Amino acid sequence: MRERCPCAGGLRDAQPADAGAGRRVAALAKRVAGRRYSPAVQPVAIPAGQRPGGEDERALVAALRRGDETAFVALVALYGVPLLRLARTFVRDGAVAEEVVQETWLAVLNGIDGFEGRSSLKTWIFQILSNRAKTRAVRERRSAPFSALAADDDGAAVDADRFRGEGHRWVGHWAAAPADWRHLPEDRLLSKETLARVREAIETLPPRQADVLVLRDVEGWAPDEVCDALGISDGNQRILLHRARSKVRAALEHYLLEGAPA
Amino acid sequence: MTGDVEHLTCKEFVEVLTDYLEDALDPAERADVERHIVICRGCSNYVEQMRSTIDLLGRMGDDAADGAHSEKLLGLFRAWRAGGAPT
Numbered sequence: 572m573r574e575r576c577p578c579a580g581g582l583r584d585a586q587p588a589d590a591g592a593g594r595r596v597a598a599l600a601k602r603v604a605g606r607r608y609s610p611a612v613q614p615v616a617i618p619a620g621q622r623p624g625g626e627d628e629r630a631l632v633a634a635l636r637r638g639d640e641t642a643f644v645a646l647v648a649l650y651g652v653p654l655l656r657l658a659r660t661f662v663r664d665g666a667v668a669e670e671v672v673q674e675t676w677l678a679v680l681n682g683i684d685g686f687e688g689r690s691s692l693k694t695w696i697f698q699i700l701s702n703r704a705k706t707r708a709v710r711e712r713r714s715a716p717f718s719a720l721a722a723d724d725d726g727a728a729v730d731a732d733r734f735r736g737e738g739h740r741w742v743g744h745w746a747a748a749p750a751d752w753r754h755l756p757e758d759r760l761l762s763k764e765t766l767a768r769v770r771e772a773i774e775t776l777p778p779r780q781a782d783v784l785v786l787r788d789v790e791g792w793a794p795d796e797v798c799d800a801l802g803i804s805d806g807n808q809r810i811l812l813h814r815a816r817s818k819v820r821a822a823l824e825h826y827l828l829e830g831a832p833a
Numbered sequence: 834m835t836g837d838v839e840h841l842t843c844k845e846f847v848e849v850l851t852d853y854l855e856d857a858l859d860p861a862e863r864a865d866v867e868r869h870i871v872i873c874r875g876c877s878n879y880v881e882q883m884r885s886t887i888d889l890l891g892r893m894g895d896d897a898a899d900g901a902h903s904e905k906l907l908g909l910f911r912a913w914r915a916g917g918a919p920t
Contacts, residue, residue, distance in 0.1 A: 643910045
């Protein structure tokens with residue numbers, strides 16, 4: 572007779588797992604345990620002539636080289652706000668972030684003649700921003716030293732002490748299970764204070780995690796677009812997203828548990 | 834060890850959740866995760882919390898648009914064109 576995990580809390584009975592389930596779960600657990608964010612730069616290998624953007628992008632680049640203001644305005648409309656938001660993940664000060672974005676645009680304009688289209692224009696612009704923002708962040712003291720490894724971590728999604736420890740019958744199951752947020756007063760989750768906590772949580776993320784989170788969940792970019800702009804593999808993109816989302820959730824949980832704000 | 838190797842633990846569950854939400858698990862792994870959600874109230878709350886978190890993140894996007902910033906950029910562009918552009 573199968574016992575149920577205590578965190579099942581009166582939900583439906585477990586269906587018997589099929590024969591292969593044990594093996595798969597073991598493989599799943601191993602996959603998670605062995606996983607690391609590997610900072611090796613993924614070469615963005617896009618065959619010539621099949622680049623994202625293609626004809627439109629070449630036309631935009633040509634227009635920019637001619638000094639066409641409409642082309643510049645179009646580009647700012649596309650990337651201005653995402654660039655600013657990404658810059659803010661590196662430097663907290665809004666005015667400094669704006670400066671970084673302005674420097675980026677100037678670098679784009681000054682470098683457009685030399686842009687060879689090895690990556691997409693979007694990727695190229697975001698790389699310029701990342702590099703400048705990192706330099707600036709170091710100067711402006713962004714807490715952690717900015718090496719890819721130091722800036723990342725292999726932390727767990729949820730603190731280990733939330734789960735039952737070794738020796739317990741239900742090792743690895745919730746000791747303190749997450750609450751049902753649907754029971755919160757309606758306006759609590761969407762309040763200004765809650766949103767402010769989300770913003771704070773984003774600001775304290777390691778920069779690589781913040782980059783991915785902002786582009787994916789705030790800006791709504793597709794995973795492959797994010798990989799392309801940041802020059803990371805799909806697997807790394809997902810790991811960074813996972814760490815970032817987990818931390819923001821944890822920060823929210825902490826806030827929502829701590830009782831009502833004044 | 835409990836001998837109950839067929840059970841995905843909650844601690845493991847929270848680590849594969851993003852792969853699940855991103856549809857990066859194979860069908861059998863996906864089924865294991867879904868089975869766990871059905872039997873575990875703690876983890877089913879966790880999934881809902883994560884969905885709420887993602888939803889909140891999507892609401893952050895409404896604040897950064899800044900007209901003054903665009904104006905500055907246009908000024909920057911005009912100065913660049915006057916100073917250095919060919920033609």
